[in-house]
Amino acid sequence: MSRDEPNASDEPVATEGRAGRRPTIYDIAQKVGLNPSTVSRALNKPGRTNAATEEKIRAAAAELGYRVNPMARSLPTGLTGTFAIVLPDITNPVHFELIRGAEQVARASGFTLIVSETEASADLELETIETLQPSVDGLLVVASRLADEELAALAREKPIVAANHSAPSLPSVIPDLVMGLTAAMDHLHDLGHGSVAYLGLGDIQINRARWDLTLDLATTRGISAVEITVDAPTVAGGADALRRVRASGVTAVLAYNDLVAHGLLRAARSGGVQLPESFSVIGFDDIFSAELAAPALTTLRSPLREIGTRAMQTLIDPERNRVPSKVVLPLELVVRESTAAPSVRTR
């Protein structure tokens, strides 16, 4: 049935299978005069049935336009053929690439992907996971707000892998923070900066890890560091922080992500604040718009797509989806225009 012959009268859709009902294996069994279980075997266990009858069955199936009903199959097998990805915010471009990576792996392996958003709420995340569990064979949890023990408890039901944040009890796929932040701090240090503000999210696990490390690395290099908290990891959140950044007197800022950095750039621009002259900005993730901004954003490039693919690969692998592990992917500094030596005045 090729698309070249658009809508010939032999379209399977309306044919046979009386009254619109989707054809079942019973329909095809009857048509070829065999037992439904034989049909099931022929269709799903290649080789475990006579080649001739298998052919006959496949032909009949095609003719009737038969498609297996995944719901019906999942009942006896307990397998659903679908996985879920649950994340705080679908809209965040960071998650685009991650979702895409996961989706492609899933689809390539014949699985279906459910996408669910938790609005960055731990309660909703818990509720979402519990609700989804019976419908899936496993979950990919991105930047979870739940504690490791909670996730571990949930994972007893169906496998869970963590992406973009570390959960010691689960398989996790994360960027190499040490590598990335070290490069960022070295860059700032080489440029001659003596102070930095970390524009973070407050008490979220994934954020804490970044801030602790930043503080560490800064101190080591004799750079003073302060934390400034944004309400949300968004453009608006970043824009809103401009006043506090300026008030702090720092010559450089490290943003929680590129969205926040973008907000800062935008606010600076519309407020007549020159960047990077007034202060340098380093983002996080390298979303596609980073190089489009003015000034183009210096940022830590997170291998989002690969995080998604790797995470999904371990999720669909029964050998690996239950055993704690940690895949650490490189996080590289991409230097563009938003960082420069601090100007004499502000120094």
Next chain:
Amino acid sequence: MSRDEPNASDEPVATEGRAGRRPTIYDIAQKVGLNPSTVSRALNKPGRTNAATEEKIRAAAAELGYRVNPMARSLPTGLTGTFAIVLPDITNPVHFELIRGAEQVARASGFTLIVSETEASADLELETIETLQPSVDGLLVVASRLADEELAALAREKPIVAANHSAPSLPSVIPDLVMGLTAAMDHLHDLGHGSVAYLGLGDIQINRARWDLTLDLATTRGISAVEITVDAPTVAGGADALRRVRASGVTAVLAYNDLVAHGLLRAARSGGVQLPESFSVIGFDDIFSAELAAPALTTLRSPLREIGTRAMQTLIDPERNRVPSKVVLPLELVVRESTAAPSVRTR
């Protein structure tokens, strides 16, 4: 069960229901000494059962940590409680707002959303839809590559609504092209432009509609118009078109979408071409990065989020998801920095 008491020993997860198996209505029936069918009623048809026993049943269900198994439910009812959204490219930011709108409506109504990508291939789109159909109660098809008749045929099985492109046989939710393109052409005309290039996608339905209308409106205003085709509606595609745009000698370009426009801006910037001095650029969609670009992008703001919500609302409404209709949402011109009067030299 609140999160305030993180992991008390009464966590439902591991309690009762022998051996990890999820508790079923049989477990709760046995626990309260009633028939499973009564449990089913109590849980799903409020009022159709004695208030006291209903309470007892709900209590037992909560205690066991019972969750309905959607697969099992869907078998007798034929309803799955899930919808699918299928789109050409998950990565396109345009689709993200749309997905988000759809996802929120779905979730708010207690439905689950499956997201599937077709890589802009008609064959894959057809295959995807057919595969997904038995698992869902309906589909949201975005920027479909399929012909109206094909979609109509598929829609006999499960309802389909079209988003961001018009399918006469289906409910469709689209932006008001006439309104948007008229504003864009008026803007260019007012600025004094006498030529425009439409940077489009070639033979895709959604693209044809835009080009035809652009040609029309340009001619009416005495503006010459040419079509330049990009390989893909992406940043790379747009960047790649710079040479041809310059060669065409036009003073303004209308891009298929903001990604393409972004690519053009970027290529111009790195090629030392001054914008908007050399030529003006108008994008399409107003994705979040449009205002971040340099120069900030003048663009037609598409109500993506609302397209998603409206489309999903009509999809989940059994009264409307089967009858052809057309919801047209406003498409507004947002003037920023990438458009200006043509410079004397190029004029």
Next chain:
DNA sequence: CTGTTAGCGCTTTCAT
């Protein structure tokens, strides 16, 4: 290699 028979968890008549 193929047919028989249960049964997955839930809903839904039909009785009681």
Next chain:
DNA sequence: ATGAAAGCGCTAACAG
């Protein structure tokens, strides 16, 4: 108001 029983479409022993 509740119970009994059948069935949704498919798979999986177990026989033959």
